[in-house]
Amino acid sequence: MAKNEALYEAVLKGKRKDVAEIVQQEIDGGTNVESILMDSMVPAMAEIGDRFSRNEAYVPEMLIAARAMQAGLDLLDPLLQEAGHEPIGKVAIGTVKGDLHDIGKNLCAMMLKGAGFEVMDLGVDCDVDKYKEAVENGAKVVLLSALLTTTMPYMKEVVKGLAGSGAKILIGGAPVTQEYADEIGADGYSDDANTCVKATKIALGIAA
Amino acid sequence: MAIKINFDGKMVVLENDGKSSVMELARKAGWHIDAKCGGRGSCASCNVLLGEGCYRVFTETIEVMPEQRREVLSCQTYVIGDCAEIFLPRSSVISFAGARIADEMDIPEHHFNPKFKTGFGVAVDIGTTTVVAALIDLQSGKIMSRESLYNQQILKADDVVSRISLCSIEGNLEALQELVIEHTLNPLIHKLCDGTGTDKNDIVHVTLSGNTVMMHIFFGVSPETIGVIPFKPVSNSFSSTARELKIDVNPDARIEDVPSISGYVGGDITSDLHVSNLWKRDGLTLLIDIGTNGEMVASLNGEMTACATAAGPAFEGAGLLHGARAASRAIDTVKYDRNLDFELTVIGDPSPMGLCGSAIIDFIADGFKCGLINAFGRYDVDLLKEKDRYENVKGMHACMLVAAELSATGESITVTEHDIAEILKAKAAIYSGLKTLLTELGKTVHEIDHIILAGGFAKHIDIKNAITIGLLPDVPIEKYEVIGNGSLAGAALALLDQSTKQAYLDIIHKPKVITLNKTAHFTSYFQEALAIPNLEEEDFPSVII
The missing domain is CATH 3.40.50.280 (Cobalamin-binding domain)
Incomplete structure (x- = not known):
């Protein structure tokens, strides 16, 4: 899977319910779980982090986005472990x-x-x-x-x-x-x- | 050959003593530099501009050429040699002009039975930011006069945690004690005596109410143990004499505090509890003291649970670009709609210099209602530009409230997105604190029967707007009651009726104190509360339509 724009946007905008829904859809549709994480969700958090460094986003938005990300991770974590996914560290x-x-x-x-x-x-x-x-x-x-x-x-x-x-x-x-x-x-x-x-x-x- | 210090068109010339930092030199010149981190060089609130001269900054030696300017942290900068020129920007200088009196208090019914039957007493509320004192005639029980001043400890550090940190460095405890007694309380006593024609030697009793850290420092006891787990105070109560503490009243006068409940729930709350009779009320009642240290107590049919949450000084204007303490020239209310024609009121002098806490709450609430500010505290930049209200301040989007030509500073007064984020963090700390407290009791915000707001700030906020931004729970406005400065009233009662002391000693054992970070819910409630009004929309049915 390439980047799922809707998922990327949902993490960026801190929409927890949307993140959980899209991640579940992707899982059900058989998308590679590692790709869901690394191609859409991680880039969204990197973007908000960079915006923070540029004074274009602030702590509240970052925490709200992180909370949405966590909703997706809760679904992905067990599957990532099953798939033998290696975290970057x-x-x-x-x-x-x-x-x-x-x-x-x-x-x-x-x-x-x-x-x-x-x-x-x-x-x-x-x-x-x-x-x-x-x-x-x-x-x-x-x-x-x-x-x-x-x-x-x-x-x-x-x-x-x-x-x-x-x-x-x-x-x-x-x-x-x-x-x-x-x-x-x-x-x-x-x-x-x-x-x-x-x-x-x-x-x-x-x-x- | 001398050091020239410039501020606001004035210049003061001093000699270099070789050991004072630029911050200290400015203080000698009569200007107080803001030192949010306590002068440790870890924030940038004390920036100044250096002109021609030679300086040591941290460990570096620098030379500034004529016509050159160099921005540095004044707390970490020393002048080398005899010749230097320093410029203080407005944003770094604290104004002490015309503090608004946070002294409105209602003293409940009581027996008149003072410990000392003649002479005068002084009741004092020692806040982290503001100190208020009342002179009371012990023969008649009459309140003669009230005065307030900023707690001069803010020159060293803004909040309780930074002041605890400072006390770990030798000499600072004594310095902080001197700031609150010699430079805050004694001037207040002089004002009270001068205004009423009272002889200071006739003052025989002084009672104090304040948070636990303030009490430790006042009595010269290091509060360091309150800073680390398990946050135990050295003592819950202190007493001394005026002679011992160098308070400028009768040297034999007795100095006593209102006892504290725990390291972070202080005598100010003991006072609030006594004044409001919280535990004698039926149902679920919440007492919230909105201050730098947001302390709160929930009473469920008389069983009390207390906690404290670190709101920080943003509601008192500190840490905001054009924030102001609630004093003369502060904008204190704001009203507007999508046309962005701001209706403002200003305390005292009509030309404003900044916004105080009540105004920034209004600003965010109306902004959210009209769509200028979204749920995450970000502006509709197109709307700002369309209405000629847009400014870019150091790369941040900002809304211009007052044009440069109409302000007291000659610069426009703006609110940046960073300012909004600071307020959102502060309000999230308060709201998530009270929600956690309720969860621990198995309750929700909708089950609250009654809310009591205490503290000087509470008198001046628009409660509906505070609900709109998600600072206070969304319950019908009739359920709110404002008691004003309960801490001062509590100190006054300790003068007027000697049996109050025993009542306080009984009260401090009643609340169970919980530590928020140790609960399962606090962190997620805090995250939810960062949005306007809250990500848990069902908490705010009247705001989310």
């Missing part, structure tokens, strides 16, 4: 120990899913062991989020804890800067959900 994301502020983290998780990654959402208040476990379960990139200067220093502990595991570590959140990433030896930094997708691709050596 497996990543884990969570807010660090002590930090419960997860709106930014959730947005990043959605954009990563929207870009075709398999995302292990570790939730909030994650300690080093939780990140380690994710790496043992196959995460190639670990993304850490912190909103407070009081919880940010824990990122350093995670970097130490994951040393030698081979996983790349990306960090983000309001007080986090590139300088801080360099200081603690993280592999990268991003300041919004769209650049987070780009940074993850760079960390994995995938063409952005």
